[in-house]
Amino acid sequence: MTKRRTDGLSQELIVKAATGILDAGGESALTFRALTTHLSTGYGAIYHHVANKSDLLAAATDDVIAGVLTGVVVEAEPRETLRTVALGLFDAIDAHPWVGAQLSREPWRPALLAIYERIGGLLDALGVPERALFDAAGALVNYVLGVAGQNAANARLLTSSEGDRSVFLAKVAAQWAQLDSEEYPFVNKAAAHLREHDDREQFLAGVDIFLAGIAGLR
DSSP states (O other): OOOOOOSOOOHHHHHHHHHHHHHHHOGGGOOHHHHHHHHTOOHHHHHTTOSSHHHHHHHHHHHHHHHHHHTSOTTSOHHHHHHHHHHHHHHHHHHOHHHHHHHHHOTTSHHHHHHHHHHHHHHHHTTOOHHHHHHHHHHHHHHHHHHHHHHHHHHHHHHHTTOOHHHHHHHHHHHHHTSOTTTSHHHHHHHHHHTTOOHHHHHHHHHHHHHHHHGGGO
């Protein structure tokens, strides 16, 4: 018989345990049975703090995103702060792939609102005119979360198939290089860069391209 815990159970402790389960096994691994076993407690103690799995996923996502946003130095120049926030979100979703899925599934939750608020505020501080601010914030948030989510999905795919990133990219690059250069001129040239490219560097290059573009709006 499993010994029940005798110390107090907090939402913070539950969220931390849920995050560990999610990181180890993904969303399917997070069940209240797994959680009660992990925490050596009963269902009632957990339901006292969280209503259901959806609320638990939201709370765990809020915690991860808060860790990114509160860790950014707000006194820094807005452009550099934006780059830091974007890269922090990329790394967080890479480390916790379920976060990206949760943000897209329930965009009305506090985590996504916090992301919009921070990125929109920094774009405002950069001097993006009000007429373009909403669209600019939406475009940048969608880029950051979209690329980060796809990167995390690709990593999971390679892991599940026991693949190696360098071997996989080398194989794709070889396929691209063999394509008809007249029909696929860009893809043929890109093959030379695909094999050795760094996902984080490419992601940040996209952020820089975006920021260079919005400079023309001012």
